[in-house]
Amino acid sequence: MNYRITGLDPAPFQHLFGLPDEELSRHGARRYTANADSGFPDRIEMRDARPGETLILLNHTSQDADSPYYARHAIFVREGATERFDAINTIPAVMKTRLLSIRGFSREHMIIDADVAEGKDAEGCIRRLFENTDIAYLHVHNAKQGCFSGLVERA
Numbered sequence: 001m002n003y004r005i006t007g008l009d010p011a012p013f014q015h016l017f018g019l020p021d022e023e024l025s026r027h028g029a030r031r032y033t034a035n036a037d038s039g040f041p042d043r044i045e046m047r048d049a050r051p052g053e054t055l056i057l058l059n060h061t062s063q064d065a066d067s068p069y070y071a072r073h074a075i076f077v078r079e080g081a082t083e084r085f086d087a088i089n090t091i092p093a094v095m096k097t098r099l100l101s102i103r104g105f106s107r108e109h110m111i112i113d114a115d116v117a118e119g120k121d122a123e124g125c126i127r128r129l130f131e132n133t134d135i136a137y138l139h140v141h142n143a144k145q146g147c148f149s150g151l152v153e154r155a
Contacts, residue, residue, distance in 0.1 A: 001127060001130055001131075001154065002088055002089055002154070002155035003088070003089060003126050003127070003130060003152050003153065003154060003155055004086070004087070004088050004152070004153050004154070004155040005046070005085070005086075005087055005090065005091065005092060005095075005140075005150050005151070005152050006084060006085060006086045006150065006151050006153075007042075007043055007044045007045060007046040007084045007085035007086070007092075007150060008043045008044050008060075008075075008077065008084065009044075009084055010044045010077070010081050010082050010083075010084060013044070013056065013058075013077045013081075016029055016056050016058070016077075016079075017056070017079045017080055018079070024056065027058070028058065028059055029056050029057060029058035029059075030056070030057045030058075031054055031055070031056055031057075031079070032054065032055050032056075032057055032076070033052065033053070033054050033055075034048075034049035034050060034051050034052065034053050034054075034055065035051055036051060037050065037051065038097065040053075040055050040076055041076055041094045041098075041142070041147070041149070042055060042076055042077055042078035042081055042094070043060070043075045043076065043077055043148065043149070043150070044077050044078060044081040044082075044083075044084055044085070045078060045081050045083055045084070045085055046085035046092035046093075046094050046095070046149075046150060047085075047092065047093055047094050048093070048094055049076070049078050053078055053079070054078070054079040054080075055076040055077060055078050055079060056076070056077050056079055057074055057075070057076055058074065058075065058077070059072055059073065059074055059075075060072065060073065060074070060075045060148060062075075062139060062141075062148035063105075063109065063139065065109035066109070067108070067109035067110060068110075069105070069109060069110065069111055071148070073141075073146055073147055073148060074145075074147060075147050075148055076147075085150075088155045089123075089155070091119065091122050091123055092150070094149070095119045095122055095140060095149055095150065096119040096120055096122070097119055098119050098142050098143070098144075098149070099116065099117075099118060099119070099142070099143040099144060100116065100117050100118070100119055100122055100125075100140050100141065100142065100143055100149065101114065101115075101116050101140070101141045101142075101143040101146075102114060102115050102116070102117060102122065102125050102126065102129060102138055102139075102140050102141075102152075103138060103139045103140075103141070104129040104130075104132065104135035104137075104138050105135065105136055105137055105138070105139065106134055106135065106136055107136045112132060112134055112135050113129055113132060113135065114129075115128075115129065116143055122140070126138060126152055130154060137151060137152065137153050137154075138151070138152035138153075139151060139152075140152060
C-alpha cells in the first residue's frame with residue numbers, strides 16, 4: 001500500500017513573511033533565526049532550517065474538523081518557503097530524526113488508533129495503521145513538543 005506525505009500549503013503564511021517583528025507579534029507570531037542544523041523544523045518544505053535561515057513561529061490549526069479532536073499548536077514555517085513537500089512512500093528527513101506520535105483518524109475525524117515511533121521506524125507504523133480500512137488519514141506530531149509535523153494519506 002502506498003502513502004503520501006505532504007507539508008503545509010505556503011499560501012496561508014505568505015502574508016507574514018517579511019513583516020516587522022512588531023507586526024508579527026500582533027499576529028501572535030515570532031521570528032526566529034536558526035542557529036543549529038536541527039531544532040527548527042519547517043512544516044512547508046518538511047526540513048530543518050539551516051543556520052541563518054529565518055522562520056516564523058505561529059499557532060496553527062492542524063485539525064480543523066468539527067470533532068472533539070480539533071487541535072491547534074505552535075509550528076515553525078521557514079520564511080520565504082514556497083515549495084510544499086509532497087512525496088509518495090518517502091519519510092521526510094525532518095521526521096526521520098524525531099520521536100513521532102502518529103494518529104489515525106476516521107472519515108468522521110475521530111481517532112481510531114495511534115502509536116509512537118522513532119522516525120526511522122515511521123514507515124512501518126504508517127503501513128500498519130493503514131491496514132485498518134476505517135482509518136482515512138494520519139496526522140504526525142513531534143511526540144516531545146507536540147507540534148504538528150505532517151499529513152499522511154493513502155496514495
